[in-house]
Amino acid sequence: MNNFLQAIDTLTIKFALTAVLLPLLAFVFNFLLPGRKSKLAGWVSTVAILFSVVLSVSVFAKVWNTGHVVHQQVIWFTIGNTVVYAGVLLNNLSVLMLLLVSVIALPVHIYSTAYMKHDGNINRYFAYLSLFCFSMLALVVVDNLVLFYALWELVGFSSYLLIGFWFTRDKAVQANKKAFIMNRIGDIGLLTAIIIIFIQFRTFDIDSLFGSGNLMSYSGVHDGIWSLWHNLPINVRLIWPRERLVQLPSMLQYIAFGGIFLAVAAKSAQFPLHTWLPDAMEGPTSVSALIHAATMVAAGVFLLARVYPLFNDAELTILAVVGCFTAFMAASIALTQTDLKRILAYSTISQLGYMVMAMGIGAYTSSLFHLVTHAFFKCLLFLVAGIVIHQMQHIKEDNQLDIDPQNINNMGGLRKKLPFTFVVAVIGALALIGLPLTSGYLSKDGILIKSFEWTGGRSGILKVVPVIALLTTWLTAFYVTRLIVKVFFGELRLLHIKPGIKLNLSDGNWQYKLPLALLVLGCFFPLFSTNFLVYEQAWIFKGLPNAGGLERDNVYHTLVPAGVNILSILVMYGAYTIYIKRRNNPFPQKGVLFNLSFNAWYFDAVYNKVIVEPVLLLCRFAFWFDRRVVDGLVKRIAKTGIALSKLADWTDRHIVDGFLHLLVAIVKGIGNFARMFHGGKVQYYLFSMLVVILVLFILKIVI
Amino acid sequence: MISLTDFLMVSAALFCIGLYMIVSKHNAIQILIGIELMLNAANLNLVAFGKYDSLNNGGQMFALFAIVLAAATTAVALAIILNVYKKYKTIDPDRIDKLRD
Numbered sequence: 020m021n022n023f024l025q026a027i028d029t030l031t032i033k034f035a036l037t038a039v040l041l042p043l044l045a046f047v048f049n050f051l052l053p054g055r056k057s058k059l060a061g062w063v064s065t066v067a068i069l070f071s072v073v074l075s076v077s078v079f080a081k082v083w084n085t086g087h088v089v090h091q092q093v094i095w096f097t098i099g100n101t102v103v104y105a106g107v108l109l110n111n112l113s114v115l116m117l118l119l120v121s122v123i124a125l126p127v128h129i130y131s132t133a134y135m136k137h138d139g140n141i142n143r144y145f146a147y148l149s150l151f152c153f154s155m156l157a158l159v160v161v162d163n164l165v166l167f168y169a170l171w172e173l174v175g176f177s178s179y180l181l182i183g184f185w186f187t188r189d190k191a192v193q194a195n196k197k198a199f200i201m202n203r204i205g206d207i208g209l210l211t212a213i214i215i216i217f218i219q220f221r222t223f224d225i226d227s228l229f230g231s232g233n234l235m236s237y238s239g240v241h242d243g244i245w246s247l248w249h250n251l252p253i254n255v256r257l258i259w260p261r262e263r264l265v266q267l268p269s270m271l272q273y274i275a276f277g278g279i280f281l282a283v284a285a286k287s288a289q290f291p292l293h294t295w296l297p298d299a300m301e302g303p304t305s306v307s308a309l310i311h312a313a314t315m316v317a318a319g320v321f322l323l324a325r326v327y328p329l330f331n332d333a334e335l336t337i338l339a340v341v342g343c344f345t346a347f348m349a350a351s352i353a354l355t356q357t358d359l360k361r362i363l364a365y366s367t368i369s370q371l372g373y374m375v376m377a378m379g380i381g382a383y384t385s386s387l388f389h390l391v392t393h394a395f396f397k398c399l400l401f402l403v404a405g406i407v408i409h410q411m412q413h414i415k416e417d418n419q420l421d422i423d424p425q426n427i428n429n430m431g432g433l434r435k436k437l438p439f440t441f442v443v444a445v446i447g448a449l450a451l452i453g454l455p456l457t458s459g460y461l462s463k464d465g466i467l468i469k470s471f472e473w474t475g476g477r478s479g480i481l482k483v484v485p486v487i488a489l490l491t492t493w494l495t496a497f498y499v500t501r502l503i504v505k506v507f508f509g510e511l512r513l514l515h516i517k518p519g520i521k522l523n524l525s526d527g528n529w530q531y532k533l534p535l536a537l538l539v540l541g542c543f544f545p546l547f548s549t550n551f552l553v554y555e556q557a558w559i560f561k562g563l564p565n566a567g568g569l570e571r572d573n574v575y576h577t578l579v580p581a582g583v584n585i586l587s588i589l590v591m592y593g594a595y596t597i598y599i600k601r602r603n604n605p606f607p608q609k610g611v612l613f614n615l616s617f618n619a620w621y622f623d624a625v626y627n628k629v630i631v632e633p634v635l636l637l638c639r640f641a642f643w644f645d646r647r648v649v650d651g652l653v654k655r656i657a658k659t660g661i662a663l664s665k666l667a668d669w670t671d672r673h674i675v676d677g678f679l680h681l682l683v684a685i686v687k688g689i690g691n692f693a694r695m696f697h698g699g700k701v702q703y704y705l706f707s708m709l710v711v712i713l714v715l716f717i718l719k720i721v722i
Numbered sequence: 723m724i725s726l727t728d729f730l731m732v733s734a735a736l737f738c739i740g741l742y743m744i745v746s747k748h749n750a751i752q753i754l755i756g757i758e759l760m761l762n763a764a765n766l767n768l769v770a771f772g773k774y775d776s777l778n779n780g781g782q783m784f785a786l787f788a789i790v791l792a793a794a795t796t797a798v799a800l801a802i803i804l805n806v807y808k809k810y811k812t813i814d815p816d817r818i819d820k821l822r823d
């Protein structure tokens with residue numbers, strides 16, 4: 020029986036590994052594909068991800084909610100006594116993410132084959148996209164923190180590549196640089212946290228740390244010392260390789276939390292590291308949909324879910340407050356933006372804030388539930404934005420207009436031109452607002468209700484958190500309605516400016532429609548729950564831990580959904596009546612609050628002033644130092660060397676060679692002198708003999 | 723009375739004239755004449771000193787012998803000069819310098 024189970028586990032692992040490695044294969048294939056533009060690239064990647072989806076579904080069916088954790092590992096390397104394993108860990112959380120990532124990636128791949136059709140570097144695009152899919156899928160199934168870190172980096176790197184896909188645009192280059200640097204800050208945090216966790220527990224294994232072994236829950240902070248309990252249960256002692264207990268200062272535990280928080284903030288765009296995400300919209304829209312709305316940004320929340328037992332109550336409160344603040348801030352910024360994709364980006368930051376807040380208030384499962392539902396409708400909205408921007412680009416090119424195709428002030432009336440896109444966009448928007456019958460309603464209400472329960476018994480200032488969360492919901496309703504009305508209702512605003520332009524718009528072919536149709540299924544409640552009003556019945560809650568239980572034991576469960584939705588509908592109606600009048604700016608475009616929102620709370624400006632400029636100044640100084648002092652020294656040495664060699668050259672030429680030349684000249688002179696005497700003149704010989712004899716005689720006489 | 727010294731004086735003058743001719747003349751035949759003059763200066767000395775060998779007259783004999791030899795060598799020299807002239811169309815010894823260098 021045991022052997023049989025083992026065999027099934029091995030098969031499951033193989034399925035999961037294949038699902039992960041297929042996109043890697045596609046990446047290698049597309050990378051080696053000759054040329055730049057080939058239809059094959061898109062289909063290879065799409066087929067790879069299609070098989071990944073099929074395998075993920077099978078793995079999901081085998082593991083989800085069976086209470087059985089599939090975990091196999093092999094020895095990766097050994098340093099001293101420390102053995103590091105590499106392996107695959109499939110628990111409920113992993114298989115949920117595995118399924119989500121591959122299912123979201125599939126429509127995006129199909130959409131990309133049409134959306135990127137006219138791009139000159141389509142091979143590179145699909146290679147990068149497959150690389151991203153591989154790293155994200157691998158990230159969710161690996162079983163140790165070292166591999167996790169490596170893939171975490173790879174996810175950031177592939178995102179960097181895709182943001183800067185159109186690397187000839189200066190803005191795209193700036194944006195991917197910014198995203199990469201912000202993510203590096205988070206990576207440093209994650210690395211620090213991993214090192215501290217290893218120092219304390221002597222293992223990288225996620226399952227023993229936070230999963231079934233759950234070493235983390237046997238450690239605690241007492242009197243400024245962070246240590247494990249003395250009386251560990253026997254099953255924990257078996258898997259724990261360390262012989263004696265080591266007591267670390269509690270500061271290290273807080274630093275570990277800080278590191279994890281930085282990593283989450285960078286990847287999931289939380290305050291204070293959120294500013295890269297709106298800029299990341301410089302990448303292709305299909306990439307924004309997959310990476311910067313649905314999957315990669317969720318990696319931070321996934322990390323929180325993985326290491327959840329690490330946090331104590333105070334740390335969770337910090338998460339809740341930061342998440343809540345981020346949600347509110349981003350929603351308030353989204354109110355005034357005019358760039359279609361930036362509105363959606365701020366909306367993503369806001370929703371991620373909800374997820375982090377949910378983690379902080381202990382709504383673990385609601386957070387992940389929101390992650391899943393959000394992935395569907397935000398991906399859908401981004402793909403819709405892609406179609407709209409594509410069509411605006413067409414209008415721009417057909418009529419040689421000088422407009423920004425992403426500015427919603429130029430749009431309007433597209434519901435008649437793009438009927439299918441309009442319908443799915445409205446459904447996605449309703450899910451984002453969280454109205455009943457949609458999936459967003461179920462997940463968002465879980466978080467809101469939990470946040471009210473959480474405030475019970477907490478100090479006064481924390482009671483603000485659920486109120487701000489509620490306020491954010493209404494802000495969301497407002498900006499989403501504004502977006503939809505401005506883009507799809509009324510008349511096309513460009514016609515007011517240029518009455519004569521030609522319009523040639525359509526929803527696009529099946530490669531555009533099929534992904535939207537697939538994603539729109541995920542925006543309705545039946546996929547997640549049989550009961551459209553009560554979130555607790557969603558199947559996701561049956562497979563993941565629920566702190567605090569699911570009993571509807573207080574008034575919040577009725578009051579909050581009702582209040583939220585009635586007010587949301589009122590807000591939506593208000594926004595509709597304001598924006599359906601075709602005035603561009605129904606509100607005054609000035610004032611402190613407007614400027615604060617329009618300039619994204621001045622975060623970029625402040626960061627530029629406080630961080631970027633000093634850093635650049637330091638760089639310039641270092642550059643100057645390098646140029647003048649270091650290079651100067653080298654140059655001085657070089658000059659000395661040249662002078663020395665010139666001296667040596669002179670010596671060689673004039674003294675050594677000169678001596679030889681002198682010898683030669685002497686010998687030559689003697690030779691010439693002697694030659695004179697036999698010049699062929701016979702009489703001269705005689706004459707010289709005579710002279711010699713005379714001289715001899717004279718000498719004889721004189722001496 | 724002609725003394726030995728006078729002979730020697732004439733002989734020295736002859737010798738010097740001959741030597742000068744040899745060194746300075748541009749004509750091979752004139753040089754040959756110079757050689758003859760020097761030989762005759764020597765002969766004159768031989769004859770002059772032959773006074774002290776009146777028994778054997780060795781000086782006179784040797785002078786005769788030298789005259790004969792001189793005639794022979796002059797003949798040979800003239801022949802050489804003729805041949806040189808044939809080959810070089812000149813008898814100026816300064817121009818006949820094919821052997822130099």
